[in-house]
Amino acid sequence: MHDDLTTRLAADLDEAFPDLVRLVQDGVYSGVLRMTGNPADAEDVTQEALVRAYRALRGYPPERIRALRPQGWIWTIAANLCRNRARARSRRPETALPAGIDAVEDRRAGTEEQAVGSLDRERLAGHLAALPWPMRAAVVLRHVVGLGYPEIAAALDRPTGTVKADVHRGLGRLRAAVESEERTA
Amino acid sequence: MSDRLTTELAGLSEGAPPAVLPAVLLRTGLADGYVRRRGPIGPVFVAFGDRGVSLVDLAGDPARFEAAARARLGRPVLPADPPPALAAAVDRAITSGRPGRLGLDLGRLSDFQTAVLHKAAEIPRGEVRSYGWVAAEIGRPGAVRAVGSALAGNPIPLIVPCHRVVRSDGTLGRYSLGGAANKPRLLEAEGVDVEGLRKLSRRGVRYLGSATTGIFCHPTCRHARRITDRHRVEFATVRDAESRGFRPCRDCRPHAA
Numbered sequence: 001m002h003d004d005l006t007t008r009l010a011a012d013l014d015e016a017f018p019d020l021v022r023l024v025q026d027g028v029y030s031g032v033l034r035m036t037g038n039p040a041d042a043e044d045v046t047q048e049a050l051v052r053a054y055r056a057l058r059g060y061p062p063e064r065i066r067a068l069r070p071q072g073w074i075w076t077i078a079a080n081l082c083r084n085r086a087r088a089r090s091r092r093p094e095t096a097l098p099a100g101i102d103a104v105e106d107r108r109a110g111t112e113e114q115a116v117g118s119l120d121r122e123r124l125a126g127h128l129a130a131l132p133w134p135m136r137a138a139v140v141l142r143h144v145v146g147l148g149y150p151e152i153a154a155a156l157d158r159p160t161g162t163v164k165a166d167v168h169r170g171l172g173r174l175r176a177a178v179e180s181e182e183r184t185a
Numbered sequence: 186m187s188d189r190l191t192t193e194l195a196g197l198s199e200g201a202p203p204a205v206l207p208a209v210l211l212r213t214g215l216a217d218g219y220v221r222r223r224g225p226i227g228p229v230f231v232a233f234g235d236r237g238v239s240l241v242d243l244a245g246d247p248a249r250f251e252a253a254a255r256a257r258l259g260r261p262v263l264p265a266d267p268p269p270a271l272a273a274a275v276d277r278a279i280t281s282g283r284p285g286r287l288g289l290d291l292g293r294l295s296d297f298q299t300a301v302l303h304k305a306a307e308i309p310r311g312e313v314r315s316y317g318w319v320a321a322e323i324g325r326p327g328a329v330r331a332v333g334s335a336l337a338g339n340p341i342p343l344i345v346p347c348h349r350v351v352r353s354d355g356t357l358g359r360y361s362l363g364g365a366a367n368k369p370r371l372l373e374a375e376g377v378d379v380e381g382l383r384k385l386s387r388r389g390v391r392y393l394g395s396a397t398t399g400i401f402c403h404p405t406c407r408h409a410r411r412i413t414d415r416h417r418v419e420f421a422t423v424r425d426a427e428s429r430g431f432r433p434c435r436d437c438r439p440h441a442a
Contacts, residue, residue, distance in 0.1 A: 014215055014260075021206050029205065030198035043202050050209040124193055143194035175190055 005070065010062035017057070021050055024074050031075070031145040035082040035137055036089070037129035045085055049078035072151030079137055079155045086133060127177040131170055138163050139170035207263040217258060217290075218265030219250070220272070224279050224343055225374055226367050231275050232262045237288020238275060241341050243363050257340065259293065275344075282310050282346040282375065289341060297325070301335035308349040311376040312405040312437070315353040321440035337361050348372060355386020377405055385419075392439055394418040394431045401426040406437035 005023060008016035028049055033042035053074055057065060128136060134156065141152045152167075153160040210216035217234040221244050230250050232240035240254050240262070247264070254262040267275065274287045284306055291299050300323045308314050316332045325331070336347040342362040348371045352358040357379070360368035369379045385391075385404055393409045394401035396416040402409035420426040423433065423441040433439045 017213070017215060018206065018210060021209055025201035025205050026198065029201035033199055034197055039202075043205065046201060046205055047208050047212070050205070051212045054209070054213040054215075120193070121197055125197055128194075128197070139194070143191050144197050146195070171190060174194075178190065 006066050006068050009057065009068075010065040013054075013057055013065075017054055020053075020070055024071055025050070027071055027145050028074055028078050031140050032078060032082055034125060034128055034140045034144050035079075036085050037125070038089070041085050041089070045078065045081045049074060049081055052077050052081075069151070071145075072147050072155065075141060075145070075147065075151070075155035076157075079141070082137065083133060123181065124174070124178070127174050130177070131173060134158065135166045135170040135173070138166035139174070142167045143171075207265060210261065210263065211265055216261040216263050217254070218267060219254070219262045220265065220267055220275075222272075222275060222279060225282075226363065226370055229279070229343065231267075231279075232258070233267050233271060233275070234290055236290040236292070238278075238341055238344060239290040239292070241279075241343055241362075257293075278344040282343060282349075282371075284341075284344050287344065289345065291340070294338075294340075297323075297328070297331065298335040298338065301332050302339055302341075302345045302347075305336060305339075305347050305350055306345050308346060309407065310346070312403065312407065313349050313351045313372065313377060313382070314403060314437075316350055316358070317353050318403075318438075318440060319350055322438070326440070333359070343371075351382075353391065355383045388419075389421045390419040391422065392420040392426055394420060394426055394429075399431050400434050401431040401439060402434040403437045403439060406434055408434055408436060 005016060005019055009020060025046065029042055029046045032045045032049070033039060036042055036045060056077065128139065131139065137156055138152055141147045141155060142149070147155070149160050149164055149167075153163045156163060158166075207216065207218075211218050211234075214235050217232045217239050219230050219232040219240070221228055222231050223229075224241075224243075226243070228244040230240070230242050230244045230247075231238060232254055239258055242250060242253070244250075251262055266272075271287075274285065278284050278287045289302075291302060294302070301319055304319050304322050316329050316336075317326070319336075320326050320328045320332045332350075336350055337359060339345055339347040339361065342348070348360060348362075348368050350358075351368075357365070357368045357372070359365055372379055382404060390404070392401045393404050393412060394417070395408075395412045396418055400408065401418070401420055418429075418431070420429075420431070423439050426433070426439070
């Protein structure tokens with residue numbers, strides 16, 4: 001189904017680009033949110049990544065656009081922006097939020113059941129945010145965004161084997177964090 | 186365990202906030218923003234993009250404006266706040282009836298239409314010129330009717346003051362922003378004596394000269410308004426004035442029809 005979109009992008013970028021945004025924006029936002037741990041940063045970075053994607057596509061020949069897989073390709077742009085944002089945040093720790101708990105909970109004010117579910121999610125998001133950068137990025141791209149390993153490797157500009165190992169080790173750390181939490185609960 | 190963890194990780198996805206798509210379209214120039222502002226004949230919608238203001242229309246139903254704007258610009262318009270500097274420039278331009286430094290996006294218009302609109306934008310507040318004058322000024326003296334059509338299609342009324350272009354017989358002619366009745370309203374609000382202009386035209390007077398300076402002007406030219414009754418000389422044509430030894434004003438530039 002994306003073949004159709006990339007064909008349309010190659011034929012008339014301006015006409016089809018809004019559909020590209022609609023296709024990838026939820027995945028980009030979800031991934032960026034879990035990499036940066038902050039909804040305001042996530043919205044900002046998502047916008048910036050999509051604007052840069054448009055500028056990049058303007059310079060691509062049609063055959064290169066037709067060959068793209070948009071959901072993975074966008075991360076070759078978005079992942080760098082996330083890493084830069086995370087670095088900037090760590091240099092100015094006073095502005096960093098733990099895991100965006102406030103803003104996300106505000107948006108999900110609902111039933112008791114949802115509130116409990118949301119707390120679990122935020123706890124997991126907090127553990128995720130505590131992982132070091134390349135590991136966090138790899139786990140998020142694999143399991144939150146749902147990319148394949150070759151796409152993750154391209155997005156992070158690291159060998160596929162390294163990315164696989166990062167995901168594996170990242171999951172191990174998350175599991176340990178969740179289990180130790182459950183024992184103390 | 187691994188299943189549960191990966192399922193929970195997949196559950197950490199979130200829909201993008203609704204502001205993302207419009208913001209991206211605005212920043213890439215694929216859509217224009219629009220905003221409601223105060224205007225001299227009621228509130229207006231002002232559309233703007235990265236090249237400046239692209240449309241002005243009386244504010245009514247937003248959905249209708251969005252549909253009309255999309256058809257006209259060939260791209261969507263979305264409600265959005267302009268940068269503060271642009272908002273201030275838009276308000277100044279609407280109040281004064283001149284673009285000033287405000288960027289105008291006349292993208293899709295022909296060279297002829299663009300020339301007509303830029304010429305109309307030079308007419309000072311409180312003054313009027315004829316369709317024929319605009320045609321002569323842009324070097325197309327035969328294109329009087331085409332000037333009328335170009336002004337009727339002015340996408341940026343009030344800021345490009347097409348209301349200051351009137352018929353040479355002293356009647357005001359058409360006006361596209363909310364109908365012909367708004368033309369005298371706008372002109373009177375700027376201090377144009379619409380009735381006085383009509384009376385002069387009915388007597389066949391098109392130009393006024395000063396016996397002291399030997400210069401003749403359009404009746405609404407700021408120099409003509411300074412001529413005292415005792416020294417005022419009336420002319421029907423440019424040739425009439427020149428044959429009596431008067432020269433045309435360098436500011437309002439009367440042209441032989």
